[in-house]
C-alpha cells in the first residue's frame with residue numbers, strides 16, 4: 516500500500532492479479548480460433564463450499580482485472596505490468612476501479628459473495644490481446660489479432676470459470692461495456708446465471724455512439740505511429756492518436772452540465788488569455804490533455820481499437836433475435852437489474868427502459884432504476900452510494916449457502 520494511505524472501511528485489502536491459461540482454443544464469432552489464451556483475474560471474498568456465491572464483475576472499455584482493493588505491485592512490474600496502477604492509471608495509488616462497490620458491506624458484498632473480476636479478451640492488462648505474442652510469428656499480434664465480440668469475451672470468461680471449477684454464477688455485473696457482457700451472459704448461458712446487474716449499459720449503442728467511437732478509432736489509425744497496427748517493438752506507439760481518442764471518449768463519458776459546473780469557461784492561467792493556439796487555454800482543455808496523457812501511459816492503442824469495435828458490434832436484437840430485442844431475450848432466465856443515469860446521453864436511460872420493457876413483455880423478472888445524477892456516463896463509477904442500496908436489495912434475493 517502506498518505511504519500515507521490507509522485501507523478504507525470495507526476494503527478487500529491488498530490483492531494480487533493472477534493468471535489462468537485456458538486449456539483449449541476460444542472459438543470466435545469471426546470464424547477464427549484463438550490459442551493460447553491467458554486470462555488475468557482477481558478474486559475478493561470467499562468461495563462457498565457449494566460454489567454458489569460467485570459474482571462475475573465485467574469491466575468497461577479501459578478497465579482491468581483490478582476492480583477492488585489495493586494492488587500488490589509485482590516485483591519488477593513495468594507500466595505494462597498488471598495491477599500496479601490505480602483506477603486512473605497513476606502508478607502508486609493502486610486502488611481498484613470499482614473499489615467503492617466491491618468489499619465487505621458494499622454493493623457487491625464480499626462478506627456474502629465471492630467476486631471474480633477478469634480482464635476482457637483483447638485487453639492489455641494481462642489477458643490475451645493484440646499486444647500478446649502471436650505464436651505463428653513470435654511477435655505481437657498487432658492488427659493481426661482477430662476481431663473479437665462481446666460474445667467472444669463472454670465465452671472466454673465461461674472457459675476461464677470452468678478452469679476455476681465454477682459452474683454457475685449467482686450474478687454477473689458490470690457497467691457500460693461491462694453491462695453488455697452481463698446481458699450477453701444471460702443470453703448465451705441462461706442456466707448458468709442467477710441474476711444480471713447491467714449499469715449504464717444498452718442492448719445496442721445508438722448511431723451517435725457509433726459515430727464517436729469511429730472518430731476515436733480513426734484518430735488512432737491516422738496517427739502514422741500506428742504503422743498499420745504493427746507498432747509493437749518499433750520503439751514508438753500512436754500516443755498522439757490515442758490521446759485524441761481518449762479526449763473524445765472522455766467528453767462522451769461526461770455531460771454538458773457537469774463540464775459547465777466543473778470548469779465553466781475558466782482560464783487555466785490566472786492571467787488573462789495568452790493568445791495561443793497550442794497551449795490549453797481553458798481549464799477544460801487542460802483537464803482533457805491530462806486525461807489523454809494518463810491514458811496513453813496506461814493503455815494499448817490496439818486494445819482500444821478492438822474493444823471499441825466490440826462494443827459497437829454489440830446488438831442483441833441483431834445477434835440473437837433476427838432484429839427483435841424481445842426474441843433475443845426470450846431464453847433469459849436470470850433476474851435482471853438495470854440502472855441508468857439521467858445525464859448519460861451515451862448509454863441513455865431509454866436504452867435500459869427498452870430492455871426492461873422487452874423483458875417485462877416476456878414475463879421475466881426485471882427492475883429498472885434511473886438515478887438522477889449530473890455527471891453523465893461515468894456516473895456508474897462515481898455514484899457508488901446511490902447504486903449500493905439498489906444493488907444490495909436486489910442481490911439479497913440471491914441466497915447462496
Ligand SMILES: CC(=O)SCCNC(=O)CCNC(=O)[C@H](O)C(C)(C)COP(=O)(O)OP(=O)(O)OC[C@H]1O[C@@H](n2cnc3c(N)ncnc32)[C@H](O)[C@@H]1OP(=O)(O)O
Nearest residue numbers: 574575577578579602603605612798801802805893896897
Ligand atoms: C470503467 C471501468 O471498468 S474501469 C476504467 C475507469 N477509469 C477511468 O475511466 C479512468 C479515467 N476516468 C476518470 O478519471 C473518470 O473521470 C472517473 C469517473 C473514473 C474519475 O472521476 P473523478 O474522480 O471525478 O476524476 P476527474 O475526472 O475529476 O479527474 C481527476 C484528474 O484530473 C486532473 N485535473 C482536474 N482539473 C484539471 C485541470 N484543469 N488541468 C489538468 N488536470 C486537471 C486532476 O488533477 C486529477 O488528476 P489525477 O487523476 O492524475 O490525480
Ligand SMILES: N[C@@H](CCO)C(=O)O
Nearest residue numbers: 575576577578691768
Ligand atoms: N470511463 C470508462 C467509461 C467507458 O464506459 C472507461 O474508460 O472504461
